[in-house]
Structures are given as C-alpha cells and as structure tokens.
Amino acid sequence: MKAFIENSSCISASPTFDADVFFGESIxxxxxxxxxxxxQDPDYKSIITDAGKRRRMGHLIKMGISSxxxxxxxxxxAKPDAIMTATAMGGLEDTEKFLRCIIDNDEQxxxxxxxxxxxxxxxxxxTGLLLQHHGHNVTYAHGGFSFESALIDAMLQMADDEIETALVTAADEITATEYEVMRKMGFWRNGRMMGEGSQAFLLTSSPNEKTKAAIIGLKTLKGPLSVSDLSNAIQDLTHKAGYDTEDIDLMLLGVDCDYEAEKTIIGYGKHQINYKKWCGQFATASGFGLWMANELLSRQIIPSAEEWEAAHLKLAMVYTEYRQNDYSLMLVATV
Amino acid sequence: MRATSGKSAVTGIGIISCIGQNAEENWKSLLAKKTGIGSLRLFSSRHQVPVGEIGLSNEQLAEKAGLPAGKTYSRTALLGLIACQEALADAGIDISEAKKAGKKIGIINGTSIGGMDLSENYFANQKAGKRARLRDLFEHDCGASTMRIADHLGIKDFMTTISTACSSAANAIMLGDRMLRHHELDIVLVGGSDPLCKFTLNGFHSLGILDTELCRPFDATRTGLNLGEGAGFLVLQREEDTAQKTYCRLLGYANANDAFHQTATSEDGEGPYLAMKRALDKAGLQPGDIDYINAHGTGTGNNDQSEATAFVRLFGEHSIPRFSSTKVYTGHTLGACGGIEAAYCALMIKNGTIVPTYNHTQTMEGLDATPETQTTAATLKNVMSNSFGFGGNVSSLVFGE
Structure with a gap:
C-alpha cells in the first residue's frame, strides 16, 4: 500500500492554515x-464564498470543507477520483442542538x-455536492482509526487501479459537553488539552513534479498494547517498507499521556517530536501528525527550542495514541 | 502481498430485524409475506407512526447475546453483536481457533447513529434533574458500538466503522472485500447495525418523510417510509480459502455520489445510475445479466422515483430486471439495511426464490417499473442490492451464485 502526497492543508489550534508562514517564523x-x-479559523468568507451556504454550515463542516x-x-x-472523509464524532454540535431541542420541547x-x-x-x-463530484465518497467514523481507515481505503483502491487520486480529509470539533464529560473523567490532566481541526490531503497513485513525500506504510493497533507489541509493530512496518528502524529520522509522537515517559519507551527515531502540543487531543489528530510529517520531510526542517532548523530527513514515522485504545503507525518517506 | 484476483465468498449470514431474531425467522417471514411494522412501543413519543420494532428491550438483547448483566451497551452494539454471533456460527468460525490458525480477523460495521439511544438517556435525565450517567455518553460515537462488538468477539486485528447514513453497511461490505483480496485480512465480518431511537424518529419526522401508514414502495400512492431497526452481517472470506459450500460470491460493487442535494436524490437518478453501472462493470457483467434487484425502495416519493428512473436508464424501459423492496417487511433500518438486504440476497440466491414487495397496488405514474408482487421460484445467477443514503452516498452491490 502506497500513496503520494501531492498537496495538503491544515486547520488546527496553531496558525497552520498558511504553512509557509507557520514554518517560516519562530515556533x-x-x-x-x-x-x-x-x-485558529481561517477567513471562511474567502473560502466558502456562498454566504447562504456558509451560514448553514456548522463549525465542523466549515473546517472540513475549507481544508x-x-x-x-x-x-x-479539481475533481479527485474519490473522496474519503474521517470524523469520529461528526457534527457533534448539531447533534447536541437537535437532541436538546427534542427533549426540551417535547419533540416539537x-x-x-x-x-x-x-x-x-x-x-x-x-464536499461532493460542492465539487459536483460523482465518484466514490465515504465517511469513516471510528475513534482514533477514522483517519487511518480513510487512508487505507484510498491506498487499497489505488493498488487496485480503481482510482488515481483521492481527497482524504479528517475533521473533528470541540464541544463543551464532550470537554466536560472528559473533565469529569479526569482526562484533562498532565498537560493534556482538547483540540480540534481538519487536515486534508490530495493523494495520488504515482508521483509528479509536486510530490515530496509518500505514505509507504500504515497500521492500526487495538489497545491495550504492551511495549513489545508496539516495538514489534514498528519493526514490522518498517521492514515491510524495505527499511530498518535505524533509518527512521523523525518520530512524530502523538501521545495522550506523559510525553517524556512515552518518548523513552518508544525510543525509535533520530529526532522525536511531540506533535499534539500544536493541535491538542482529538480522535483524528493523526491527520495533523501526517500533515506535519509531510511538511517537515518536504521542507527538510525540524523544530529546535524556538526555531525551525535545517535537517536531513528521509524517513518519518507518525505514532498516534487515542485514549489508550486506538493506536496507529504511519510511515512516510521522501520521494 | 499482491492482491488476489479471485472474489470474496459469503460464508455466513446473521440477521436480526422486526421480522425475526435470526436469519431463518427472517426468511420464514419473508416467504409468508409477513410485515413486522406496527405501532411504536420501544419508547414514548408524540409521533405515533408505524415502525419496525424487534420487540426486545436492551436488557433482553444483552441476555440473548450472552452479555453480563449490569453493563452498559448501546442498542446498536447489542443488535450488531447478535447478528455477528449468528454469522460466525453460520460460517462455522470459532474466533479463538481461527486466531490460533494464524488467521487475521476483522470487523467493518456500518451505522448511522451509534450509541444515540444512550445519549438520549443522558440528556433526558439531565433535563429531568435526575442523575445523568457519564457512561451513557461514552457509547455515543459510531465507533464505540463496533469496538464493543469486536471486544466481545475477541477481534483485534482490524476494526472500523463507516457512517454514510443508509448506505453504511453496503460500503462496509466493499471495504471488507478489498481488505481480503489484499491479504490484509483472512476473515471479515461486514454489515451494519442501527436501532430505533427518538433522535432518528424526530429527524425523519422533521424532514416530513415518514408515512403514517404501512409504506408502499414503488407505488403511485406512496407517501413516505417507515423506520425499522436491526442488524445484518455477512462473513466474507476469499473464495479460494473456502472449502465449504457458500451462499454466494460478491462479484462487484460501486459507490457513487449523487452530488445533487444533502437529503434528496436527483430526479434523473444520476448517482444511483452510476453506482449500478460501475458495480456491473466491476463484476464484468452486462445489464441483461442481472436476474433480480433488491431495491433501496424506501417508499418516499423522491427515492422510488429516482431509483426507478435509474433502472430505466441502465436497463431500458422494457427490460428492467425483476425487482422488489423488502423495506415493507422490515422498515427502513438505515445504516443496517445494506447488511440485512445483502443477507436477504444471499438467501434468495441459495433458495432460488424471489421475495416480492407487499402492499403494492398501483404502478407509479409515468414510470413503467412495477416490483414483483408474488413470491417466485427462479434461478438467480446474478443479483443486485442497492442502498442509497443522505449526503448523496449511493452504493450498489452485485452478488452471484
């Protein structure tokens, strides 16, 4: 399974929508x-120009369509062969509004x-409607596997020569209720913060002059995972793609728990980055991880204390954990 | 490993719906033309419309599934688990033995509503000033129901959930086939599960598409759909791996987007036409090769007109294959219907019998497309199953003997 990343876009808690600005300035x-x-919402007016349509869209949809x-x-x-979307929670804000409305108003x-x-x-x-797109269109909604499933679907269809291009987009939004539920569970401790955002990728089955990196391996892992389970999975995925674990230049870690502890456990990678500090914790945060892996490989930079500095990078792995339940590994290499 | 060129075989089926708690009961009801649609009893509502209820409480479903008492499961998880258990037993698969034999096992579930029945409890209790239990919200997202099913069955290798409204289960079947042929999995449970709940009832009511009487798919007098609930799952395996007699093979499939309206289907049936056409192409078949279509046929003015128009476009006005809608028996089971109806197709192929539409009296105006109204014995070589969802997500599957 393989897919080339031609272009991407990212709306997140950080000013990532203009990537040149984000990576061009201090961290x-x-x-x-x-x-x-x-x-950090972009100017939706300039992206979704139809005011009537824009007004009717909830935050999730605005983020997803814009990215x-x-x-x-x-x-x-302009019209990729397939559209795969990933959202663990869907339009949570509208769900809650509708639910409260039927309960508060006795179903009127x-x-x-x-x-x-x-x-x-x-x-x-x-998205299909806006693009007048009649191709394959599917939505994955499975916690921390949502975005990964969308990628798998796209890569399998590319391997089958059914499609050459796919738009794969992840999006999830913060709602007060979900935040509160997780607060009562004691989840927002040790620096964990709830995030939201949307990341979109235009994937192609073969490289072109714009391609800088490709997804060359992907694996979802159901928790609980032991250290050796994880280590085996990392080795297995790297070997399958024709590399050794020593070749991993960059390990992008999306951990929910104590980053420092987990970093030591995972160990792999010449450079390690805690990517969730820029986007927060949410089910489809691995979309942010992939976006950052692609950008860092393309720009050949890594973060230091305050600045982005030059580095020689060939192979990156994105490791993501979602609530100690869903784990995923994505292997990304320069082309 | 390279993808195999062979097809996936349906080696087991599991169904729970308002016309039966297993595949055999469902089949008997279909042959007897017995609808399961009746009055709403599962919860109180000011919208007294006919629905297709299973007639068991969540506690009774949990007991049927062999789950420990006192634990919280969404109705989606309970229905899905019961259908999955039946499908695995039908295929003669014991998960722990299959694991020991090194088989990679997965589950792909389609649901539109996830754990909404429990979320409703949470908000209703909160409103009433009663204790709202946090655990009622943990099951909210669609993936939670699949995770519960997988956990209980001991499936760890792969699990995911598709939410494309009423075509969810059909899309799950497609991904399952791809995973098998690429050797990502060896055995996969595919299908869908959706319960009746206040949220969907009010949602469809707000859209004004619920019939106040028994629905009449493809009838000139049709005025809307009846909601149902249930789950339908298939066990898929690569045909070269199956020694036993199977129900049928999955020959082709396609997903297309109608790109017309967020909830309505286009008048010219563009999305349905494309999905059916591409499914035939993938199966390597001609329109004339299809012996029967299990239509989406919800009974709404819009769906049936659009679907029948697509039939005329693809097959020609005078050569539409025999078709019927089984939603008049089960109600529209939303995310589950693609799984339930795929299992019905498997049974029809195996038994050489076409199940008709019931409650049909008058042909639609201007469309020469009349569903089967009599149970008929027929050799069914190739069968098509359609599922269309909100968001323009339309899917078509082709099964063959």
Missing part, C-alpha cells in the same frame, strides 16, 4: 482557552437542518 505554541485548544478546498487548490485535480419545533448536519457523512456529502 508558535498555541494558547489554551480554558483548557481547550480551539482551532478540503485548500488541499485541491493549485493541483490539477425540531430543526431539520441540525438533524441533517448531525450525521457523520454530512461534510463528506457536502
């Missing part, structure tokens, strides 16, 4: 708002617009 650390890392359109911009693929005055936007596939469907 930005996002500011938390009452323990939450809210997305998707931005990932397609400047490519030759329910707004169909909230119902329509609540379903998991709304932003995938809306």
């Amino acid at each position: 930005a650390t996002p500011l938390a708002n009452e323990g939450k890392l809210n997305a 998707s359109l931005s990932a397609l911009k400047g490519t030759n693929y 005055l329910a707004n169909p617009s909230n119902f329509i936007q609540s379903t998991g596939n709304t932003f995938g469907g809306q």
Whole structure:
C-alpha cells in the first residue's frame, strides 16, 4: 500500500492554515482557552464564498470543507477520483442542538437542518455536492482509526487501479459537553488539552513534479498494547517498507499521556517530536501528525527550542495514541 | 502481498430485524409475506407512526447475546453483536481457533447513529434533574458500538466503522472485500447495525418523510417510509480459502455520489445510475445479466422515483430486471439495511426464490417499473442490492451464485 502526497492543508489550534508562514517564523505554541485548544479559523468568507451556504454550515463542516478546498487548490485535480472523509464524532454540535431541542420541547419545533448536519457523512456529502463530484465518497467514523481507515481505503483502491487520486480529509470539533464529560473523567490532566481541526490531503497513485513525500506504510493497533507489541509493530512496518528502524529520522509522537515517559519507551527515531502540543487531543489528530510529517520531510526542517532548523530527513514515522485504545503507525518517506 | 484476483465468498449470514431474531425467522417471514411494522412501543413519543420494532428491550438483547448483566451497551452494539454471533456460527468460525490458525480477523460495521439511544438517556435525565450517567455518553460515537462488538468477539486485528447514513453497511461490505483480496485480512465480518431511537424518529419526522401508514414502495400512492431497526452481517472470506459450500460470491460493487442535494436524490437518478453501472462493470457483467434487484425502495416519493428512473436508464424501459423492496417487511433500518438486504440476497440466491414487495397496488405514474408482487421460484445467477443514503452516498452491490 502506497500513496503520494501531492498537496495538503491544515486547520488546527496553531496558525497552520498558511504553512509557509507557520514554518517560516519562530515556533508558535498555541494558547489554551480554558483548557481547550480551539482551532485558529481561517477567513471562511474567502473560502466558502456562498454566504447562504456558509451560514448553514456548522463549525465542523466549515473546517472540513475549507481544508478540503485548500488541499485541491493549485493541483490539477479539481475533481479527485474519490473522496474519503474521517470524523469520529461528526457534527457533534448539531447533534447536541437537535437532541436538546427534542427533549426540551417535547419533540416539537425540531430543526431539520441540525438533524441533517448531525450525521457523520454530512461534510463528506457536502464536499461532493460542492465539487459536483460523482465518484466514490465515504465517511469513516471510528475513534482514533477514522483517519487511518480513510487512508487505507484510498491506498487499497489505488493498488487496485480503481482510482488515481483521492481527497482524504479528517475533521473533528470541540464541544463543551464532550470537554466536560472528559473533565469529569479526569482526562484533562498532565498537560493534556482538547483540540480540534481538519487536515486534508490530495493523494495520488504515482508521483509528479509536486510530490515530496509518500505514505509507504500504515497500521492500526487495538489497545491495550504492551511495549513489545508496539516495538514489534514498528519493526514490522518498517521492514515491510524495505527499511530498518535505524533509518527512521523523525518520530512524530502523538501521545495522550506523559510525553517524556512515552518518548523513552518508544525510543525509535533520530529526532522525536511531540506533535499534539500544536493541535491538542482529538480522535483524528493523526491527520495533523501526517500533515506535519509531510511538511517537515518536504521542507527538510525540524523544530529546535524556538526555531525551525535545517535537517536531513528521509524517513518519518507518525505514532498516534487515542485514549489508550486506538493506536496507529504511519510511515512516510521522501520521494 | 499482491492482491488476489479471485472474489470474496459469503460464508455466513446473521440477521436480526422486526421480522425475526435470526436469519431463518427472517426468511420464514419473508416467504409468508409477513410485515413486522406496527405501532411504536420501544419508547414514548408524540409521533405515533408505524415502525419496525424487534420487540426486545436492551436488557433482553444483552441476555440473548450472552452479555453480563449490569453493563452498559448501546442498542446498536447489542443488535450488531447478535447478528455477528449468528454469522460466525453460520460460517462455522470459532474466533479463538481461527486466531490460533494464524488467521487475521476483522470487523467493518456500518451505522448511522451509534450509541444515540444512550445519549438520549443522558440528556433526558439531565433535563429531568435526575442523575445523568457519564457512561451513557461514552457509547455515543459510531465507533464505540463496533469496538464493543469486536471486544466481545475477541477481534483485534482490524476494526472500523463507516457512517454514510443508509448506505453504511453496503460500503462496509466493499471495504471488507478489498481488505481480503489484499491479504490484509483472512476473515471479515461486514454489515451494519442501527436501532430505533427518538433522535432518528424526530429527524425523519422533521424532514416530513415518514408515512403514517404501512409504506408502499414503488407505488403511485406512496407517501413516505417507515423506520425499522436491526442488524445484518455477512462473513466474507476469499473464495479460494473456502472449502465449504457458500451462499454466494460478491462479484462487484460501486459507490457513487449523487452530488445533487444533502437529503434528496436527483430526479434523473444520476448517482444511483452510476453506482449500478460501475458495480456491473466491476463484476464484468452486462445489464441483461442481472436476474433480480433488491431495491433501496424506501417508499418516499423522491427515492422510488429516482431509483426507478435509474433502472430505466441502465436497463431500458422494457427490460428492467425483476425487482422488489423488502423495506415493507422490515422498515427502513438505515445504516443496517445494506447488511440485512445483502443477507436477504444471499438467501434468495441459495433458495432460488424471489421475495416480492407487499402492499403494492398501483404502478407509479409515468414510470413503467412495477416490483414483483408474488413470491417466485427462479434461478438467480446474478443479483443486485442497492442502498442509497443522505449526503448523496449511493452504493450498489452485485452478488452471484
């Protein structure tokens, strides 16, 4: 399984929407708002120009559509062959509005617009509608495996020569209720912060002049995982792609728990980066990890204390943990 | 490992719906043309519309699935687990033995609503000033139901969840086939599960597409759909790995986007046409090779007109294959319908019998597309199953003997 990354876009708690600015300046650390890392929204007016449509879109859909359109911009693929979307929670805000409305008003005055936007596939469907795209269109909604499943689907269809291009987009949003539930569970401790965002990738089955990196391996792992389970999986994935673990230049770690402890346990990689400090914790955060891996490999840079500095990078692995339940590994190499 | 060129075989099926708690009961009801649609009893609602209820509480479902009492499971997880258990037993698969034999096992579930029935409890209790239990919200997301099913069955190698509204299960079947042929998995449970709940009932009510009487798919007098609940799962394995007699093979499939409207299907049936056409192409078949279509046929004015128009476009006005909608028996089971109806197709192929649409009296205006109204014995070589969802997500599957 392999897919080349032609272009990508990222909306996150950090100013990542303009990647040249984000990586061109000193390293930005996002500011938390009452323990939450809210997305730094781009100017949606300039991206989703139809005011009526924009007004009806919830935050999740605005983020998802904007990153998707931005990932397609400047490519030759106004209409990719397939659209795969990933969202663990879907339109959580609209779901809650609709649910509260039927409970508070004894099932009267329910707004169909909230119902329509609540379903998991709304932003995938809306993307299809906006692009007038009649190809394969599917939405994965499985916690920390959502984005990975969308990538697997795209790569399998490329391997089958059914598609040459795919738009793969992840999106999840913060809601007050989910934050509160997790707070009551004691989840937001040890520096963990809830995040949100959307990352979109235009993937191709063969490289072109714009391609800098490719996904060359992907594995989902169901927790609980022992250290040796994880180590074996890392070795296995690296070997399958024709590399040794010593070849891993960059380990991008998306850990929910204590980063320092986990870094030592995982061990691999000449350089290690805790990527969730820029995007926070959410189910599809691995999309941010992949975005950053692609950018760092393309730009040949790594973060130091305050600046991005030059580095020679060939192979990166993105390791992501979601609530100690869903784990994934993505192997990304320069082309 | 390179992908194998062979097809996937359906080696087991599991169904729970309002017309039966296992595949055999479902089949008997279908042959007897017995609908399971009746009045709403599962929860109180001011919208008294006919629905297809299974007639068991969550506690009764948990007991049926052999789950320990006192634990919280969403209705989606419970229905899905029961159908998966049946499908595995039907295929003669014991998960722990299969694991020992080195088989990679996965589950791909389609659901539109996940653990919404429990989320409803949380918000209702909160509103009533009662204790709202956090654990009622943990099951909310679609993936949680799949995780519960996988955990209980002991499946660890791969699990994921598809949420494309009413085509969720059909899309799960497609991914399962790809994973098998690329040797990412050796055995995969594919299908879907969706329960009746207040959220969906109110959602469909707010859209004004619920019939207040028994639905009438492809009938001139149709005015809407009836909601149902249930789960339908298939066990898929590479045909070269199966020694036993199988139900049928998955010959082709396609997913297309109608890209017309967020909830309605296009009048010219573009998405449905493309999905059916591409599924035939993938199967290497001609339109004339299809012996029967299990239509999506929800009974809404829009769906049936669009689907029948796509039939005319693909097959020609006077050569539409025999078709029927089984939603008049089960109700529209949303994310599960693609799994339940794929299992019905497997049973129809195996038994050489076409199950008709019931409650059909009047042909639609301007469309010469009349569903089967009599149970018919037929050799079914190639069968098509359609599932269309909100968001323009339409899917078509082709099964063959």
